[in-house]
Amino acid sequence: MVTITDIAQALGITPSTVSRALSGSTRVKEETRRAVQKKAQEMGYERNVVAANLRKGRSNIVGIIVPRIHREFFSNVIGGAESALNDAGYHVLICQSLETRDAEIKALKTLRNYSVAGVLLSHAIESTDGSHIPEILGRSIPLVQFDRVFPDLPGAKIVGANYDGAFKATSHLIQQGYKRIGTLAGYMSSQAYVERLSGYRMALESANLPYDKSIVFSDTIVRETGYQACIKALEAGCDALYCAGDFCALGAIDLLKEKGIRIPEDFGIVGTANESFTALMFPSMSSLGQHPFEMGQAAAKAFLEGRTDTQVIPMELHIRQSSNKNNTWQK
Numbered sequence: 001m002v003t004i005t006d007i008a009q010a011l012g013i014t015p016s017t018v019s020r021a022l023s024g025s026t027r028v029k030e031e032t033r034r035a036v037q038k039k040a041q042e043m044g045y046e047r048n049v050v051a052a053n054l055r056k057g058r059s060n061i062v063g064i065i066v067p068r069i070h071r072e073f074f075s076n077v078i079g080g081a082e083s084a085l086n087d088a089g090y091h092v093l094i095c096q097s098l099e100t101r102d103a104e105i106k107a108l109k110t111l112r113n114y115s116v117a118g119v120l121l122s123h124a125i126e127s128t129d130g131s132h133i134p135e136i137l138g139r140s141i142p143l144v145q146f147d148r149v150f151p152d153l154p155g156a157k158i159v160g161a162n163y164d165g166a167f168k169a170t171s172h173l174i175q176q177g178y179k180r181i182g183t184l185a186g187y188m189s190s191q192a193y194v195e196r197l198s199g200y201r202m203a204l205e206s207a208n209l210p211y212d213k214s215i216v217f218s219d220t221i222v223r224e225t226g227y228q229a230c231i232k233a234l235e236a237g238c239d240a241l242y243c244a245g246d247f248c249a250l251g252a253i254d255l256l257k258e259k260g261i262r263i264p265e266d267f268g269i270v271g272t273a274n275e276s277f278t279a280l281m282f283p284s285m286s287s288l289g290q291h292p293f294e295m296g297q298a299a300a301k302a303f304l305e306g307r308t309d310t311q312v313i314p315m316e317l318h319i320r321q322s323s324n325k326n327n328t329w330q331k
Contacts, residue, residue: 002045010039022047062303063111063119065095065104067148072275073292074122077146080296081120088304090117097124101132108136118142118303120296123150128189142306146299147290148190156302157310158295162192165288165315166199167206169270170242172286172317174207176325178240178268182215182233184226184252186244193221196244196272220244226251234259240268240323246275246287253285253322268323274316283321290315 004022008015013032021028021036028036062085066074082092093114095107104124111119119141123130130150137143143155151157173181183200186193197218201211215236217229226248233241233252243249249271253263261267263283271278274289295313302311 002043007036007039007043007045010043011035059115059117060090061093061114061116062090063093063095063114063116065097065107065111065119065121067097067099067122067124069094069096073273073290076292077122077296077299080293081300082296084297084300084304099125101126105132105136108133112136112141116141118144120144120146120299120303122147125187125189142303144299144302146295148192151191154308156299156307158299158302159310159312160192160290160295161312161315162195163199165272165317166196166242167203168315168317169272169288170200170203171207172319173240173242173268173270173323174203174209176264176268176323179209180215180238181209181240181242182217182236182238184220184229184241184243184245184248185216185218186221188218193244200242221248223247223251223254227255230255239266243269243271246271246273246278246285249285249287250277264321264323264325268325270323274318278318279320286320286323287318288315289318
């Protein structure tokens with residue numbers, strides 16, 4: 001790479017003069033500034049923005065940490081955040097925790113060492129508390145949490161309407177005539193899944209149906225665990241499942257198809273996240289949409305505006321074949 005020293009040698013001036021000229025300093029004569037800029041262009045010089053920001057102790061980079069980037073929900077959150085941040089002159093640096101606390105800590109330290117202007121974070125499942133986050137970031141780096149949040153940490157929080165969404169999804173299954181509705185409840189270390197479980201429970205109680213802990217399958221969010229949990233749900237006499245994620249719901253549908261159980265005639269399924277595959281598979285899967293692009297934009301705007309409040313993003317129920325036993329509505 002061409003450096004400031006290379007340009008200085010080519011022009012017979014000092015590197016400090018080249019640096020001042022490229023930064024637009026008024027301490028450099030106009031003639032010299034034009035000569036430096038021309039030579040820099042001829043030699044293909046590109047300014048090292050990261051190094052310059054580190055020297056100044058600040059940057060125009062915002063870090064985003066997600067559990068898994070290949071999940072459509074999180075990739076759309078990143079897309080929404082990046083669009084808002086780019087418009088404001090910021091760039092993003094994306095890290096994955098892969099659901100481990102150690103990787104999350106490593107990502108936080110990396111972003112701190114890059115002197116990022118702020119961090120947008122959805123915590124890993126292994127992070128059962130957020131004590132490590134302020135310890136690493138300190139007070140100088142603003143934190144915005146989204147989707148999975150620790151309520152006791154300072155800073156803005158952008159969350160989905162998890163309780164309302166789960167209540168709506170479970171109520172839909174009840175309205176379709178299902179009687180013994182279990183749930184693939186996700187990880188109870190995450191506030192988002194706790195809220196979904198609460199919404200599920202309240203929907204049952206509001207319909208005078210019993211809440212049975214034996215058909216609450218926690219720590220179930222991926223396809224493989226969804227498959228295994230559905231075996232237990234069938235053994236327990238369930239005829240429907242509200243699932244806290246789409247991938248565990250997909251695993252449940254895999255098992256039901258394998259067993260020759262008709263969906264939705266004999267068994268109903270509703271997932272959460274409205275991943276794109278839910279509308280394309282057969283039977284198509286009912287799911288709660290979380291509006292991830294809008295969540296990402298809201299997280300970015302909270303950082304840009306210096307907000308510290310909590311914003312709730314509505315969840316929308318998309319009713320498809322997997323739960324539409326009465327053919328009442330389909331989307």
